[in-house]
Amino acid sequence: MNDLLEVRALNKRYPVGPGRRALHAVEAASFTIRRGESLGLVGESGSGKSTLARILARLIDATDGSIVFAGEELSTLPAARVARTPWRARIQMVLQDPGDSLNPRCTAFQAIAEPMLRLGTATGPSSRAGGSVAERVTELARQVGLPEALLGRFPHQLSGGQKARVGIARALAPGPELLILDEPTSALDVSVQATILHLLDRLRKELGISYLFVSHDLNVVRLMCERILVMYLGRIAEIGPTEAVLDAPLHPYTQALVAAIPGRRRANMPHLELPGEPMSPIDPDPNTCRFHGRCPKAQALCVRSMPLLREHAPGHQAACHVS
Amino acid sequence: MSGPQPPLLAVSALSVEFRTRSGKVRALDNVSLTLRKGELVALVGESGSGKSVTAFAIMRVLDPAARITSGSLHFGGMDLLAMKDAELAELRGRELSMIFQNPRAALNPIRRVGRQIEDVLLRHAAVPRQALRAQAIAALTQVRIPDPEKRYAAYPHELSGGMCQRIMIAMALACRPALLIADEPTTGLDVTTQAAILDLMRELAHARGMAMLLITHDLGLAAEYCDRVVVMHAGHVVETAPTSRLLSLPRHPYSAKLIAATPRVDRRLDDLAAIAGNLPDLRRADLPPCRFSERCDRYTPTCAAPLPSNTVAAEHAVACHHPL
Ligand SMILES: Nc1ncnc2c1ncn2[C@@H]1O[C@H](COP(=O)(O)OP(=O)(O)OP(=O)(O)O)[C@@H](O)[C@H]1O
Ligand SMILES: Nc1ncnc2c1ncn2[C@@H]1O[C@H](COP(=O)(O)OP(=O)(O)OP(=O)(O)O)[C@@H](O)[C@H]1O
Numbered sequence: 001m002n003d004l005l006e007v008r009a010l011n012k013r014y015p016v017g018p019g020r021r022a023l024h025a026v027e028a029a030s031f032t033i034r035r036g037e038s039l040g041l042v043g044e045s046g047s048g049k050s051t052l053a054r055i056l057a058r059l060i061d062a063t064d065g066s067i068v069f070a071g072e073e074l075s076t077l078p079a080a081r082v083a084r085t086p087w088r089a090r091i092q093m094v095l096q097d098p099g100d101s102l103n104p105r106c107t108a109f110q111a112i113a114e115p116m117l118r119l120g121t122a123t124g125p126s127s128r129a130g131g132s133v134a135e136r137v138t139e140l141a142r143q144v145g146l147p148e149a150l151l152g153r154f155p156h157q158l159s160g161g162q163k164a165r166v167g168i169a170r171a172l173a174p175g176p177e178l179l180i181l182d183e184p185t186s187a188l189d190v191s192v193q194a195t196i197l198h199l200l201d202r203l204r205k206e207l208g209i210s211y212l213f214v215s216h217d218l219n220v221v222r223l224m225c226e227r228i229l230v231m232y233l234g235r236i237a238e239i240g241p242t243e244a245v246l247d248a249p250l251h252p253y254t255q256a257l258v259a260a261i262p263g264r265r266r267a268n269m270p271h272l273e274l275p276g277e278p279m280s281p282i283d284p285d286p287n288t289c290r291f292h293g294r295c296p297k298a299q300a301l302c303v304r305s306m307p308l309l310r311e312h313a314p315g316h317q318a319a320c321h322v323s
Numbered sequence: 324m325s326g327p328q329p330p331l332l333a334v335s336a337l338s339v340e341f342r343t344r345s346g347k348v349r350a351l352d353n354v355s356l357t358l359r360k361g362e363l364v365a366l367v368g369e370s371g372s373g374k375s376v377t378a379f380a381i382m383r384v385l386d387p388a389a390r391i392t393s394g395s396l397h398f399g400g401m402d403l404l405a406m407k408d409a410e411l412a413e414l415r416g417r418e419l420s421m422i423f424q425n426p427r428a429a430l431n432p433i434r435r436v437g438r439q440i441e442d443v444l445l446r447h448a449a450v451p452r453q454a455l456r457a458q459a460i461a462a463l464t465q466v467r468i469p470d471p472e473k474r475y476a477a478y479p480h481e482l483s484g485g486m487c488q489r490i491m492i493a494m495a496l497a498c499r500p501a502l503l504i505a506d507e508p509t510t511g512l513d514v515t516t517q518a519a520i521l522d523l524m525r526e527l528a529h530a531r532g533m534a535m536l537l538i539t540h541d542l543g544l545a546a547e548y549c550d551r552v553v554v555m556h557a558g559h560v561v562e563t564a565p566t567s568r569l570l571s572l573p574r575h576p577y578s579a580k581l582i583a584a585t586p587r588v589d590r591r592l593d594d595l596a597a598i599a600g601n602l603p604d605l606r607r608a609d610l611p612p613c614r615f616s617e618r619c620d621r622y623t624p625t626c627a628a629p630l631p632s633n634t635v636a637a638e639h640a641v642a643c644h645h646p647l
């Protein structure tokens with residue numbers, strides 16, 4: 001089988017306020033990521049993208065559900081223990097703001113070497129056999145296009161693009177098979193973003209790793225991903241090949257999202273204005289579609305039964321009664 | 324006899340410096356731009372290019388460390404640089420309005436949003452007290468806040484980012500300004516919310532004949548919503564052109580690179596090109612006349628001469644010795 005990751009019926013609920021109220025951050029998520037594939041994750045603010053990303057990076061635990069990584073069940077291993085197992089090296093995460101996520105007192109060299117030293121993986125599977133930590137750091141710097149002369153610098157002495165490179169090198173250092181990127185370029189200017197996107201694309205092809213690529217920019221996801229997963233208020237609204245999802249979106253939320261991409265709208269995509277406000281993620285009605293209340297296509301059935309993912313074309317699924 | 328109408332806003336050869344401990348930051352140099360009544364113009368450029376400083380200068384709300392070293396600012400025929408503080412305060416909010424970057428910070432966290440709109444109406448529009456509430460609710464309705472009667476009594480923290488943005492727009496538009504300056508009004512919002520808010524702003528601008536200066540780092544948004552685009556780089560206006568012309572026939576090397584670096588619906592990753600180098604340090608004493616020259620692949624020794632301002636077509640001006 002070619003799946004690197006298989007997620008089944010994954011839930012994350014946060015207890016909130018008094019009583020037994022729960023915020024449903026991720027609900028009933030089921031999907032796969034193939035080896036070497038880049039899966040885009042989009043959806044509006046609060047839809048659960050970062051929560052899902054952090055669960056898969058094994059930084060936090062799911063409430064329930066299954067995560068099978070390379071054939072092994074990972075969800076039974078608590079996140080707090082993952083750090084001390086080889087799993088930590090196999091799944092790595094690149095954080096949103098390269099400035100905030102780097103320790104201001106560590107040089108670029110130290111930042112890149114640290115995970116290797118901690119995990120004892122100075123020779124990750126992607127490096128040429130053998131070699132010291134210093135050699136591996138130099139090799140990584142070369143891979144991510146960071147001039148060697150900058151390795152002695154501290155974060156405040158680096159530009160945004162250079163810090164992003166350090167963050168990527170650091171995540172690649174232990175030789176991961178899955179890289180989780182949460183808005184990796186949203187803090188960067190377009191002039192720098194282009195370089196980082198090229199770098200990420202090249203690294204994936206050279207190293208054969210898989211990406212979960214979280215972004216709010218559909219034009220970026222289109223460039224970087226083979227498939228797209230769309231979330232709405234904790235649930236998967238649609239998943240499918242990039243082209244199909246963006247050119248023939250099935251779910252009314254995806255349709256609104258695609259219609260809002262600048263440039264696409266002038267290219268005679270009708271603009272769908274979503275009325276109202278999203279429903280509350282706290283104890284939402286389990287029998288009402290999460291998009292109800294904003295959905296321009298809603299019908300009576302939508303408040304009586306939760307739409308489940310249905311396959312409309314090979315590999316293209318949507319959770320909507322109407323589409 | 325009707326000659327050409329004078330522009331609503333004319334910024335001419337404006338230069339602004341900041342005094343800092345590590346030297347003078349020459350943030351704006353010789354910046355000129357105009358807006359006509361009802362026109363939607365975008366101001367684009369990388370972070371640090373001087374977009375917000377330009378807006379602050381027009382609003383006359385620059386930091387105390389700033390000094391306008393030369394140039395002029397005219398709005399509706401009035402000389403903004405010659406106006407007294409009281410006159411400026413009167414003008415702001417009534418004729419000239421601004422939506423600042425980061426709306427939540429610009430709202431008073433401990434005052435109900437309806438009251439904040441009333442404050443604006445009271446200060447600038449001489450609305451009789453008994454009509455205030457109705458007008459504030461009308462302003463909320465106009466920016467399509469659902470359930471405006473109830474939202475009138477909400478505090479900012481009780482509202483989503485998109486709703487705070489709408490409140491800011493309601494406040495900025497309450498007194499029917501002739502010009503709205505919107506500094507990244509939708510940054511950080513979802514794309515669907517962003518589209519709804521910009522559609523609304525455009526619609527209100529058209530309905531009222533209001534001009535808008537939309538400040539954004541997103542060329543895609545500029546293209547979608549504005550009639551003309553002004554491109555800034557390192558404190559210079561490098562190119563000004565009608566939107567479709569700028570996108571299809573950019574003449575300044577920086578504009579061309581900015582366009583090539585922006586992901587678009589019809590572009591593949593291979594076509595996406597980064598821009599080499601960074602903005603120059605604006606504290607440098609030896610800043611070259613063309614502040615793009617150190618990043619430019621069309622550079623020749625001629626570029627060390629003072630910049631020309633070439634008008635290459637109607638409404639299309641480029642500050643470059645070797646335009647494309
Ligand atoms: N530690 C927590 N405790 C309680 N609620 C949380 C916690 N972390 C996240 N949430 C909630 O879970 C939901 C999903 O949040 P998440 O950060 O995953 O969204 P997101 O899709 O990444 O949004 P954004 O695009 O704004 O980054 C939100 O309603 C959020 O408020
Ligand atoms: N108070 C200040 N003191 C010193 N320098 C300043 C000050 N305010 C702005 N600057 C400098 O002026 C230049 C222009 O800044 P400005 O805020 O106008 O950029 P911008 O184009 O709005 O960028 P962004 O897209 O990040 O908002 C920058 O080099 C900035 O560092």
Ligand code: SF4
Binds near residue numbers: 251290292322
């Ligand atoms: S199921 Fe109904 S409410 Fe949900 S997205 Fe489809 S049409 Fe809209």
Ligand SMILES: [Mg+2]
Binds near residue numbers: 049050051
């Ligand atoms: Mg997030």
Ligand SMILES: [Mg+2]
Binds near residue numbers: 506
């Ligand atoms: Mg700014």
